[in-house]
Ligand code: TXA
């Protein structure tokens with residue numbers, strides 16, 4: 076058990092001397108091999124000096140992460156990517172067009188010291204949009220390796236409160252900032268010799284936004300099984316709340332009907348605002364959390380992990396969820412939810 080220092084930062088005023096002093100302290104800890112949690116625009120990250128092999132190893136211990144799952148390296152400026160990786164022409168165009176952004180590029184490493192705990196010859200690298208994160212990296216003077224803060228297999232964190240619950244005692248410092256603006260991890264892409272790209276993980280930077288580039292289809296997402304996407308199998312459960320989660324596939328009426336027939340006091344329902352009206356009369360009978368309007372994908376993305384973490388605080392033994400529409404950022408929302416459900420869908 077470590078003694079974890081928890082500090083609050085005013086993300087709107089990070090250039091103020093008081094806030095800068097806090098970030099300097101965090102940067103010094105990183106430089107000296109410590110683990111520091113910091114906010115990003117996607118989810119909270121668990122950071123260590125990417126050049127320090129033993130510091131990076133501590134991340135794996137703190138999260139209980141399998142050692143063969145490599146980490147994303149964060150840099151303060153888009154140009155810094157060129158210091159650490161080979162950038163093919165198409166990647167250069169993407170860097171210029173999007174970065175800083177919630178977009179991670181998998182590139183060939185140019186030095187072996189980066190993310191040294193990872194033996195691959197590639198590195199996943201990103202320049203976040205969040206100013207607190209960028210300032211921290213700048214002050215640390217080293218790239219920061221940082222996965223999402225969730226304990227392995229559990230839902231990622233989009234607010235400081237949930238981070239503290241899971242990581243207090245496992246890291247040196249937690250920087251508590253605002254709730255993450257986007258709420259889903261960055262889009263991860265890689266590059267092929269023919270100038271096409273692969274979307275390895277969907278995210279806020281969508282297929283549509285990348286459509287001017289040639290996207291190779293049928294690339295399996297990172298750690299997805301060979302089975303059809305409808306049944307990835309329990310083995311690949313990720314982002315999971317404590318209670319088993321099932322996605323209900325069917326129209327609103329069938330979903331409401333199913334819940335009315337199957338609910339108990341310990342049933343959780345993850346839904347859109349449009350469902351709330353059906354359950355007014357059943358107050359306190361099931362635990363309902365809405366992630367926003369069914370028409371507002373950004374709101375859904377922002378609230379999804381928060382909702383999954385909140386169910387862990389409620390006395391539920393089963394959670395049913397609505398099925399997000401797989402368009403635009405909906406692709407990423409669906410991806411996280413189906414993994415959280417371990418592929419369990421009930422067709423109504
Ligand atoms: O938004 C984000 O990307 C957040 C914040 C904290 O920046 N970070 C994040 O990191 O989601 P993590 O470790 O939870 O996810 C990294 C993903 C994993 O799926 C990993 O397998 C993949 O990126 N990855 C890392 N290095 C890779 C590489 N060299 N080749 C292919 N995939 C890689």
Ligand code: MG
Nearest residue numbers: 222223231260
């Ligand atoms: Mg993660």
